Amino acid sequence: MAEDIHHHNKAALTTLRQALYDYEPNAVYAALNAVFEPDAIVHLATPFDDLEGPQGLYRDVFEPLQRAIPDLERRDTIVMAGPGAIGGDWVGCCGYYTGTFVRPWMDIPPTGHQVSLRFHEFFRMEDGKVVEMQALWDIPELMLQARAWPMVPSLGREWHVPGPATQDGLVDGPYNEARSQASRQLVQDMLAGLSRFASGGVAAMELEKYWHPRFSWYGPSGIGTGRGISGFRNWHQIPFLNGMPDRRGSGGTGHFFADGNYVGFTAWPGMMATISGDGWMGIAPSGQKITMRSLDFWRCENGLIRENWVLVDLLHVYRQIGVDVLARMREFNQTRRYV
Numbered sequence: 001m002a003e004d005i006h007h008h009n010k011a012a013l014t015t016l017r018q019a020l021y022d023y024e025p026n027a028v029y030a031a032l033n034a035v036f037e038p039d040a041i042v043h044l045a046t047p048f049d050d051l052e053g054p055q056g057l058y059r060d061v062f063e064p065l066q067r068a069i070p071d072l073e074r075r076d077t078i079v080m081a082g083p084g085a086i087g088g089d090w091v092g093c094c095g096y097y098t099g100t101f102v103r104p105w106m107d108i109p110p111t112g113h114q115v116s117l118r119f120h121e122f123f124r125m126e127d128g129k130v131v132e133m134q135a136l137w138d139i140p141e142l143m144l145q146a147r148a149w150p151m152v153p154s155l156g157r158e159w160h161v162p163g164p165a166t167q168d169g170l171v172d173g174p175y176n177e178a179r180s181q182a183s184r185q186l187v188q189d190m191l192a193g194l195s196r197f198a199s200g201g202v203a204a205m206e207l208e209k210y211w212h213p214r215f216s217w218y219g220p221s222g223i224g225t226g227r228g229i230s231g232f233r234n235w236h237q238i239p240f241l242n243g244m245p246d247r248r249g250s251g252g253t254g255h256f257f258a259d260g261n262y263v264g265f266t267a268w269p270g271m272m273a274t275i276s277g278d279g280w281m282g283i284a285p286s287g288q289k290i291t292m293r294s295l296d297f298w299r300c301e302n303g304l305i306r307e308n309w310v311l312v313d314l315l316h317v318y319r320q321i322g323v324d325v326l327a328r329m330r331e332f333n334q335t336r337r338y339v
Contacts, residue, residue: 239280
């Protein structure tokens with residue numbers, strides 16, 4: 001039955017999640033190889049992009065990160081699973097990596113203090129194994145904690161983004177198909193409303209119909225958090241639409257899946273746009289065409305959306321217009337010395 005599949009898929013990732021919580025290199029390496037198919041497709045945020053399966057994920061990402069943060073620890077705040085609307089079975093994980101940042105990572109200067117690195121990780125499962133991973137890590141968040149972010153300040157609030165207010169993000173079984181379908185439909189109806197802005201303006205979106213009055217939109221570092229519809233509009237949507245009024249779906253394959261009150265969406269990439277108007281995030285409006293990688297979680301409550309966690313690969317956006325954020329960070333911070 002469907003509920004057995006999704007419960008089994010979440011359970012299959014427990015070994016890896018536990019190994020990353022109690023990080024010990026050999027155990028993490030063994031867990032990655034046990035959970036992933038050897039030829040699994042692995043997409044990660046810029047600058048990593050496409051990796052060589054679990055071997056590349058360990059060698060190029062986890063191993064260097066754990067050298068920089070020796071007491072590295074993973075903390076999940078959401079673990080949910082379900083069938084994709086157009087096929088495939090997915091598990092979505094939201095949370096953060098944490099520990100004491102004592103050595104540089106990608107030349108981000110260490111702080112000597114505990115830091116957090118937010119993640120959204122989506123896993124497509126077949127026969128209890130990961131065959132595809134699409135993941136964004138909020139690298140700008142770590143730069144900001146190190147006071148090394150070289151781009152424009154965020155409009156929204158920068159802070160340690162919380163997990164679900166209801167503390168039930170580690171969704172237990174059995175799989176509730178009716179509730180899951182209702183949650184997914186609510187989110188899809190809300191997104192359809194957002195798409196009506198071009199033809200009918202703010203009123204046509206009917207945000208109050210879908211979002212709770214105390215809605216929280218947790219955007220990526222570099223954009224920040226907005227509270228309520230006004231916070232979302234002021235600190236993200238208005239600047240976003242002014243700078244990219246033609247934004248639209250990428251035409252690629254997107255995957256909606258839901259588990260009880262939680263909904264996930266992944267596409268690689270999920271959006272296309274042209275930077276115009278008065279620009280976006282300090283990017284000059286010279287007609288650059290870009291794609292955007294964005295991975296989302298929503299939590300529904302009593303027929304309304306109460307929380308929305310959003311990560312966008314901002315380093316990828318900047319790279320497409322010819323700005324190497326990491327190179328700029330190195331120039332920005334070259335007078336600092338590491339202990």
